[in-house]
Amino acid sequence: MSRGPSAKTSHVLALLVLAGSLMLVFLFWRSASERDEQAARAEFSTRTDEASALLVQRLANYELIARGGVSLFASVARPSRRQWQNYVEGLHLPTRYPDLTGLGFIYYATSHQLAELQRMMRDSGEGLFSVWPHGVRDRYGPVVLLEPKSAENLTAMGYDLYADPLRRAVMDAARDSGQPMLSGRLRLVQDASGSGAPPGLLLLLPVYRAGDRPGSVAARRESMQGWVHTSFRVHQLVDSTAGRMANPVSLRIVDISRDGDQELYSSPGFLDGSAAEFRVAKILDVYGRRWRLEFTSQGQGPAMAARKSNLRTALAAGVLASFLLFGIALMLARTQSRAERLAAHMTESYRRSEMRFRSAMQYSAIGKALLDSHGRIVDANPALAGILGQSSEQLTGTAFDGHFIDDEDGVDASDRQQALLGEGVYRSTRTLLGAGGGLRQVQMTFAPVRGEIDEDIVRLVQVEDVTERLRAEAEVLALNRTLEARVEARTRELTIANQELESFAYSVSHDLRAPLRAIDGFSRLLDEQYGDAIDAQGHEYLARVRNAAGRMGSLIESLLKMARLGRSGIKPAAVDLSGLVREIVAELRADQPQRNVDVEVEPGLVANGDPTLVRNLLQNLVGNAWKFTSRRETARIVIGRDDAGAFFVRDNGAGFAPEYADKLFRPFQRLHTAEEFPGDGVGLASVRHIILRHGGTIRADAVLGQGATFTFTLPDAPSAQAS
Numbered sequence: 215m216s217r218g219p220s221a222k223t224s225h226v227l228a229l230l231v232l233a234g235s236l237m238l239v240f241l242f243w244r245s246a247s248e249r250d251e252q253a254a255r256a257e258f259s260t261r262t263d264e265a266s267a268l269l270v271q272r273l274a275n276y277e278l279i280a281r282g283g284v285s286l287f288a289s290v291a292r293p294s295r296r297q298w299q300n301y302v303e304g305l306h307l308p309t310r311y312p313d314l315t316g317l318g319f320i321y322y323a324t325s326h327q328l329a330e331l332q333r334m335m336r337d338s339g340e341g342l343f344s345v346w347p348h349g350v351r352d353r354y355g356p357v358v359l360l361e362p363k364s365a366e367n368l369t370a371m372g373y374d375l376y377a378d379p380l381r382r383a384v385m386d387a388a389r390d391s392g393q394p395m396l397s398g399r400l401r402l403v404q405d406a407s408g409s410g411a412p413p414g415l416l417l418l419l420p421v422y423r424a425g426d427r428p429g430s431v432a433a434r435r436e437s438m439q440g441w442v443h444t445s446f447r448v449h450q451l452v453d454s455t456a457g458r459m460a461n462p463v464s465l466r467i468v469d470i471s472r473d474g475d476q477e478l479y480s481s482p483g484f485l486d487g488s489a490a491e492f493r494v495a496k497i498l499d500v501y502g503r504r505w506r507l508e509f510t511s512q513g514q515g516p517a518m519a520a521r522k523s524n525l526r527t528a529l530a531a532g533v534l535a536s537f538l539l540f541g542i543a544l545m546l547a548r549t550q551s552r553a554e555r556l557a558a559h560m561t562e563s564y565r566r567s568e569m570r571f572r573s574a575m576q577y578s579a580i581g582k583a584l585l586d587s588h589g590r591i592v593d594a595n596p597a598l599a600g601i602l603g604q605s606s607e608q609l610t611g612t613a614f615d616g617h618f619i620d621d622e623d624g625v626d627a628s629d630r631q632q633a634l635l636g637e638g639v640y641r642s643t644r645t646l647l648g649a650g651g652g653l654r655q656v657q658m659t660f661a662p663v664r665g666e667i668d669e670d671i672v673r674l675v676q677v678e679d680v681t682e683r684l685r686a687e688a689e690v691l692a693l694n695r696t697l698e699a700r701v702e703a704r705t706r707e708l709t710i711a712n713q714e715l716e717s718f719a720y721s722v723s724h725d726l727r728a729p730l731r732a733i734d735g736f737s738r739l740l741d742e743q744y745g746d747a748i749d750a751q752g753h754e755y756l757a758r759v760r761n762a763a764g765r766m767g768s769l770i771e772s773l774l775k776m777a778r779l780g781r782s783g784i785k786p787a788a789v790d791l792s793g794l795v796r797e798i799v800a801e802l803r804a805d806q807p808q809r810n811v812d813v814e815v816e817p818g819l820v821a822n823g824d825p826t827l828v829r830n831l832l833q834n835l836v837g838n839a840w841k842f843t844s845r846r847e848t849a850r851i852v853i854g855r856d857d858a859g860a861f862f863v864r865d866n867g868a869g870f871a872p873e874y875a876d877k878l879f880r881p882f883q884r885l886h887t888a889e890e891f892p893g894d895g896v897g898l899a900s901v902r903h904i905i906l907r908h909g910g911t912i913r914a915d916a917v918l919g920q921g922a923t924f925t926f927t928l929p930d931a932p933s934a935q936a937s
Contacts (some may be wrong), residue, residue: 215685235535258492258908262509265465266496268455269507273417273500274316277394280419281304283317283442288425293319294361296341302361315404316367318360320375320418320441328354345374355385355441357403366404373403381416387416387502389438390431396501398469399476402445413478415451417501418443448478463489478505485510516937525619529789561796581656581677584663586670589614598677601656602646615674618644619653643680655681727744734760784824784907786929791819791861794829795853798836811843816854819861820927823908827927831904833925834897835863842922844865866921901926 216341286301287291293301302317323331328345335343335358343898345356353375360367375381380400389815390396397416405411422428422437452465464481490510498505575582583591602609602617639661645653656677663674737760741753748756792815799813821828836851843849843865870878879902905912907924916922 232533236533239533249747258511259494262494262496262507265455265509266498268452270498270500272313272451272455273396273414275311276417276446277419277501279307279311279314279317280394280417280442280444283319284419284421285425287319287421287439287442293359294338298359299361299363307362310710311454313446313454314411315402315445315447316360316364317442317444318357318367320355320419320443321358322389322438322440323354323356324352325350325354327422328356331358343372345372347374347377349377351376355382357443358440370403384416384502385418385441388420388441390434391502392420392422392427392434394419394501396503398471398503399448399478402447404445405447413448414445415448416443416445417477419826425830452479452481464510466510468506468508469503470506471503495515581679583609583614583675584671584678585614585673585675587672592671601654601677601679618646653681654679655684655834672908674696765802784827786822786908787825789821789823789825789828791821791828791832792817792852794832795819796834797835798829799851801839802837802840806840809844809849811829811840811849811851814850814852814854819855820854820930821861822930825930827904827907831926834901835926837864838924839863839867839922840868856925859927859930860925862923862925864921864923868917869918869920870914871918875916878914 225620263418280300282305283298286297287661290297298319305311307314307317307318321328321331321817330344335341345354345360351374353376354374357370358371358372360371375385377399380398384395384397395418397418398415399413401411402414402416405414418441420434420441422434423439426437428434428437448467452467464484465479466477466481466484467479469476469478492509492511494509496507496509498507540752545885575593575595578595579597581595581601583598584592586592591612591614592607597604599606599609639659641657641659643655643657645655658678659676661674661676663671737756741748741756745753795815799815803809803811836853839851843851845868846854846866848866850866855861879898899926902912905928910927910929912924912926914922914924
């Protein structure tokens with residue numbers, strides 16, 4: 215009978231808690247709702263201020279961009295199209311200001327000045343410049359510069375803004391005031407062909423001669439040169455600034471200047487009148503115009519909605535907490551039975567865990583033992599008994615360290631101390647006397663293991679016999695040392711052989727020069743002193759002898775050059791390849807001034823290498839291109855760097871069959887006859903030798919009769935690597 219009243223009391227208390235919590239939540243919700251409405255109004259006002267500031271800031275950015283163009287006219291009397299294009303490209307308008315249609319310059323001219331401008335543009339190679347719409351006017355204001363060159367901007371080139379009264383009024387205002395001026399609502403020239411074009415605006419900054427700003431209106435008109443202008447569509451301006459504000463804020467922009475109210479922009483679903491929950495109007499004076507910004511809000515803002523959602527969540531949480539308290543009382547009676555079932559389950563889990571551990575100890579192929587705090591064996595598995603040569607019962611109670619004949623090596627004292635305290639893992643390798651009488655190497659891993667309460671077990675040790683593995687590793691190390699010694703000896707022999715071969719080639723080439731000079735000299739004396747006694751065929755024979763001696767001398771000189779390439783050391787430094795190529799081309803032009811060869815050299819080509827060897831390399835490659843384009847009416851040579859970072863020398867000369875590309879870099883290998891293109895056939899062999907000495911690569915690609923391309927790599931200069 216005693217449980218009835220107790221259960222009833224618990225139910226009554228739960229209901230009282232539920233009623234009290236509901237009352238508190240309701241009072242909190244009403245108070246918080248009033249605060250949230252005030253906060254929402256303040257938040258809306260802040261967001262309107264932010265949107266207004268963003269619009270003003272965006273227009274100020276437009277002015278800064280246009281002032282940069284004015285500054286360009288201050289530094290250059292009349293910037294070329296290329297200079298204007300470079301300035302606008304540096305601004306990155308399509309990515310940073312996609313809402314701008316472009317940046318241009320409007321020329322202020324009389325009829326005579328306009329004709330002179332057209333002649334000057336035609337003489338400079340810019341083509342025929344026409345002004346539209348046609349007609350005779352006292353003054354003209356055509357668009358002469360406009361970037362970027364989009365399809366819509368090209369349609370606006372040459373348009374005379376002075377022909378439109380609306381545009382002329384704002385142009386005159388900017389001219390007379392010397393200040394940037396903003397137009398009223400108009401249709402942009404770029405949108406003239408479309409129907410239902412959105413409203414556009416024009417921002418103009420006057421440009422006076424010599425970059426000055428005269429003090430009077432008359433002086434400004436006299437010094438007027440033109441206007442730097444930029445145009446934009448109002449909806450794109452809003453989208454890039456205040457238009458990105460999250461809903462439900464809506465915006466309408468109305469131009470309330472002296473020429474009447476003009477709506478410039480209205481957000482989709484703009485609420486007018488009493489339909490809006492909040493309404494704020496702001497007046498902005500922007501570059502001679504006056505705008506009224508009307509902000510309205512329908513419903514709740516994101517922050518307000520989030521706060522009300524939080525209030526609803528709190529209300530639901532309060533109700534849920536009340537029911538939870540009520541449920542706790544009902545669950546107390548069941549707690550004890552669940553606890554008993556949990557204890558029984560944990561006991562069974564522990565028993566199974568103990569069985570798994572015992573099985574792992576018993577059937578493991580690696581020796582394992584449990585140690586107490588004094589280092590004695592508490593339990594050992596059969597694998598450890600086999601390693602130590604004793605039974606598990608004999609090992610129990612013995613000191614673990616007493617089974618080894620050496621001290622622990624390679625073990626940090628702090629790691630061992632932590633393992634003794636049961637706080638860390640450490641490994642060591644030790645030696646013991648095996649069951650067969652031989653020495654065995656074992657690797658041990660100590661890990662902390664806790665035993666039962668009041669049971670002295672602190673560590674688990676795993677023992678693995680690694681004798682055979684260590685012997686195999688020792689044999690591998692010995693073989694590696696023998697192999698390294700053989701490689702070093704063979705490398706030394708190859709180096710000596712290469713040096714002797716280079717010295718032999720140098721000596722032979724050097725010694726052959728004296729007999730050739732004798733052959734050439736005596737042939738010349740025979741021709742000069744006994745020429746009357748020799749017939750025409752004899753003179754021809756002597757000429758052939760001298761020509762053969764000359765070719766032989768050229769071949770010997772080439773051999774000497776190749777020998778010097780192998781004998782000289784490399785002194786790497788940063789080499790200006792572009793400068794070297796220009797010097798080589800200048801020398802070739804001086805040797806053959808009658809040739810007209812178009813040579814294109816990419817600027818800023820820099821590599822790391824020996825300056826003398828790199829110059830020899832470039833002389834051969836550029837000289838070959840110069841030689842093999844000699845039969846072209848329009849010869850062209852290009853030196854540059856591809857996307858992969860490799861250098862290339864390309865020409866439109868004779869070329870060669872691709873299947874013979876592997877023969878190009880062999881000494882004295884030629885793919886053309888000496889009558890077609892003279893040479894000794896060692897230039898490309900020298901090039902390949904220089905490239906290989908610098909650790910680079912070279913390849914040749916060509917089409918017979920259409921030219922060849924030699925692509926090679928050199929180490930980057932240190933400055934290029936650092937950057």
